[in-house]
Amino acid sequence: MRLVGLYLALFVFWLLMSGHYEALILGFGIVSCAAAVYIARRKDIVDHETLSWYLKPKLPFYWLWLLGQILKANFDVAKRCVLPGSRIDPCVFLAPADQETSVGVVTYANSITLTPGTVSMQTWDHEIRVHALTRDGARDILGDEMGARICRVEGEQ
Amino acid sequence: MALAVDIASWACLVAGALLCFAGGVGMIRFPDVYARSHAAGVIDTGGALFILLGLALQAGFTLVTVKLGLIGLLLFFTSPTATHALVKGALAGGLNPLCHQLTADETAALADKASP
Numbered sequence: 001m002r003l004v005g006l007y008l009a010l011f012v013f014w015l016l017m018s019g020h021y022e023a024l025i026l027g028f029g030i031v032s033c034a035a036a037v038y039i040a041r042r043k044d045i046v047d048h049e050t051l052s053w054y055l056k057p058k059l060p061f062y063w064l065w066l067l068g069q070i071l072k073a074n075f076d077v078a079k080r081c082v083l084p085g086s087r088i089d090p091c092v093f094l095a096p097a098d099q100e101t102s103v104g105v106v107t108y109a110n111s112i113t114l115t116p117g118t119v120s121m122q123t124w125d126h127e128i129r130v131h132a133l134t135r136d137g138a139r140d141i142l143g144d145e146m147g148a149r150i151c152r153v154e155g156e157q
Numbered sequence: 158m159a160l161a162v163d164i165a166s167w168a169c170l171v172a173g174a175l176l177c178f179a180g181g182v183g184m185i186r187f188p189d190v191y192a193r194s195h196a197a198g199v200i201d202t203g204g205a206l207f208i209l210l211g212l213a214l215q216a217g218f219t220l221v222t223v224k225l226g227l228i229g230l231l232l233f234f235t236s237p238t239a240t241h242a243l244v245k246g247a248l249a250g251g252l253n254p255l256c257h258q259l260t261a262d263e264t265a266a267l268a269d270k271a272s273p
Contacts, residue, residue, distance in 0.1 A: 016220060016223050016224070016227075017224070019220045070202050070203070070206075071203065074176060074199055074202060074203030075203075077183070077195055077196065077198070077199050078175075078176055078179035078180065078183075078199050078203070079179075080183070081179045081180060081182050081183025081186065081187075081196050081199065082178075082179045082182050082183070088187065088192060089256075090191065090192050090254065090255070090256035090257075091256055091257045091258070091259050092254055092256060092257075092258045092259065093258075093259040093263075093264045093267070094261075094264065109237075109241065110234075110237040110238070110241075111237075113198070113237035113240050113241050114198070114202055114233065114236070114237045115198075115202075116195055116196075116198035116199045116202060116203070117195055117198075118195075119191065119194050119195060119198070119240060119241070119244050120237075120241055120244075121191075121241075121244050121245060121248055122245055122248065131191045131194075131244065131254060131256075133192060133195045135267070138259070138267055139267050139268075139270060142264065142267050142268040143268070144268075
């Protein structure tokens with residue numbers, strides 16, 4: 001079942017990348033996708049993490065919310081970069097990560113890094129060391145809205 | 158219509174260019190590698206996003222736009238990974254951040270202020 005899904009995903013990806021629809025070229029695509037799936041099966045890398053996380057229906061909504069946060073943080077950090085006399089007040093702290101799976105914690109750490117003004121420095125099972133450019137940035141992470149949203153995405157089936 | 162798309166496209170391209178410029182200035186002005194990584198973050202999120210958006214508006218509904226979208230997706234997965242690797246490497250190399258390490262009490266105080 002996962003192999004069929006992987007094959008379809010690969011083939012759609014191949015079609016979008018090539019933009020060719022002649023029989024010969026399509027045939028090459030079909031064969032090469034089959035070869036890729038065969039190799040993936042032999043290497044035993046098609047496991048529960050390959051697909052399940054990306055089929056969660058709330059994930060696109062989380063990404064939209066994250067995009068909004070990223071834009072807001074971008075303008076704040078860009079202002080601090082260029083305006084003369086602007087202040088930065090960096091700090092390092094440990095933020096709790098309450099996600100259950102490792103994919104959840106990684107998504108949280110990546111989201112922290114993607115938002116300008118905060119970078120995840122080290123991760124453990126349920127804790128992330130974060131470097132923040134300002135105390136406000138630190139407060140936003142410690143308020144745990146982002147972490148709670150990822151927990152909600154993770155929690156659904 | 159074509160004019161409106163062109164204006165929107167150029168607005169996005171200029172916004173992206175300005176963010177990249179701001180990030181570049183920040184990378185020179187900020188004091189240490191950790192603070193500079195925040196400035197780099199402006200370039201590879203906001204700057205990249207607006208420039209890709211501007212280019213996608215130029216391309217319209219074509220395969221080129223699909224490819225630009227995939228480039229964006231790739232960037233949004235790889236750039237935080239690269240930044241994390243860089244910062245973790247600096248930390249492992251023994252470079253201490255030029256800043257205050259919050260104690261557990263101070264962290265808790267900030268968390269209290271954050272929660273409504």
